[in-house]
Amino acid sequence: MGDILSQSEIDELLKALNTGEIDVQQMQDKDQQKKIKVYDFSRANKFAKDHIKTLHIINDTYARLITNFLSGYLRNLVQVDVLEVQPMSYYDFSNSIANPAILAIIDFNPLAGSIIFEMDPNISFALVDRILGGKGSSLEKVRGFTEIELAIIERIIIQMLNLMREPWENVLELRPRLEKIETNAQFAQIISPNETVALITLRTKVGEEDGFINICIPYIVVEPIVSKLSTRYWFSNIEKTSTKETKEDIENKIQNVKVPVRAVLGSTSLSLGDIIELQAGDVIPLETSVNGELKVMVGDLEKFKAIPGVRKNKVAIKITSIVETEVE
Structure with missing residues (x-):
C-alpha cells in the first residue's frame, strides 16, 4: 500500500501537473516498463520452489531416521538435521568438495541414473573411531582412508541407504543400491558439469564432532517423477494411504494384542492393626455376596x-x- 499524501502534498502535486513540471504520460510509461531479470541459460534452474520444498520434507523424515539409527548403532548421541536444500550446477558441487572425501555413488533404482552421497571426513573418521571402540573423535590431521576404514564406512552407508526407502514411499518405491565409493571428486563425474542438481545438506553431529552429509540429486535422474515432487501430490498421496484396507490391517493387529x-x-477394607493381628485360619468377609x-x-x-x-x-x-x- 502506498504512502498517504497530506493535503499540502496533494496541492503541490496538482500545481506541478498544471505547470507542466510533471508529465503524466512519462509517469505511466515508466510504470509500464517491464522489469528485466537476469537469467543464465548455461546454469538453468530446473527445480521449482515446490520441488525444493518437497525434497526438504522428504529429507526431514530421512534425517530423523538416520538420527535414530546412528544413535542406536553407535550407542552415542547423534543429531542429523536438514540444513539446506538448494539447486546448483554439478560443477559448483564437485568444486566444493575437498579431498579426501567419502563419495558414495548410488544407483537410484528404479530411476535411471545415479546420485551422490557425500560424507564429511570429520564425520567419517568419527564413525569409524566409535565403531572401533573409541569415543567418536575425528583426526586432528586429515589423511586418506585405509581399506579397513572404507569397508566400515561402506557397511554404514548401505544401512543408511536402506532407510531412504521410507521417506520416498509416497513418491515411488525406491530401491537404492551402492555402486562404489570414491575418495576423490575427479572420479565421481556422474553427469555433465552444467547439469542442474539439488543439493541436500544434512548437518550431522556425532558426539562432539560436527560435519555435513550432502546428497546430490541430478535433475535428469528425477525428471520422470518431477511432477510428483510437489507438496500437493505429497499430501494427497498421504491421505490416500488412509484407506479401508489400512484401517482393517490396524484393527487386525490390535485384535492380536495381549x-x-x-x-x-x-x-474389603482393614485397618493396619487388624492386618498385623491376622492368624492362619482367620476369615475375612468380602463385600461381594x-x-x-x-x-x-x-x-x-x-x-x-x-x-x-x-x-x-x-x-x-x-x-x-x-x-x-x-x-x-
Missing part, C-alpha cells in the same frame, strides 16, 4: 460382569453382562 484379564472375587456378580477387569478397566464356577475341574467364570463405559 492384555491382562482378571476376575475380582471381592474387596455369595450369589453376587464378580467384576472382570481388562487391564485397569471394568469390562464385564461374571459369576464364578467350575469347568472341567478348573475354576472358571461365566460372563453375564458387558459393562458399557462412557468415552470422555
Whole structure:
C-alpha cells in the first residue's frame, strides 16, 4: 500500500501537473516498463520452489531416521538435521568438495541414473573411531582412508541407504543400491558439469564432532517423477494411504494384542492393626455376596460382569453382562 499524501502534498502535486513540471504520460510509461531479470541459460534452474520444498520434507523424515539409527548403532548421541536444500550446477558441487572425501555413488533404482552421497571426513573418521571402540573423535590431521576404514564406512552407508526407502514411499518405491565409493571428486563425474542438481545438506553431529552429509540429486535422474515432487501430490498421496484396507490391517493387529484379564472375587477394607493381628485360619468377609456378580477387569478397566464356577475341574467364570463405559 502506498504512502498517504497530506493535503499540502496533494496541492503541490496538482500545481506541478498544471505547470507542466510533471508529465503524466512519462509517469505511466515508466510504470509500464517491464522489469528485466537476469537469467543464465548455461546454469538453468530446473527445480521449482515446490520441488525444493518437497525434497526438504522428504529429507526431514530421512534425517530423523538416520538420527535414530546412528544413535542406536553407535550407542552415542547423534543429531542429523536438514540444513539446506538448494539447486546448483554439478560443477559448483564437485568444486566444493575437498579431498579426501567419502563419495558414495548410488544407483537410484528404479530411476535411471545415479546420485551422490557425500560424507564429511570429520564425520567419517568419527564413525569409524566409535565403531572401533573409541569415543567418536575425528583426526586432528586429515589423511586418506585405509581399506579397513572404507569397508566400515561402506557397511554404514548401505544401512543408511536402506532407510531412504521410507521417506520416498509416497513418491515411488525406491530401491537404492551402492555402486562404489570414491575418495576423490575427479572420479565421481556422474553427469555433465552444467547439469542442474539439488543439493541436500544434512548437518550431522556425532558426539562432539560436527560435519555435513550432502546428497546430490541430478535433475535428469528425477525428471520422470518431477511432477510428483510437489507438496500437493505429497499430501494427497498421504491421505490416500488412509484407506479401508489400512484401517482393517490396524484393527487386525490390535485384535492380536495381549492384555491382562482378571476376575475380582471381592474387596474389603482393614485397618493396619487388624492386618498385623491376622492368624492362619482367620476369615475375612468380602463385600461381594455369595450369589453376587464378580467384576472382570481388562487391564485397569471394568469390562464385564461374571459369576464364578467350575469347568472341567478348573475354576472358571461365566460372563453375564458387558459393562458399557462412557468415552470422555
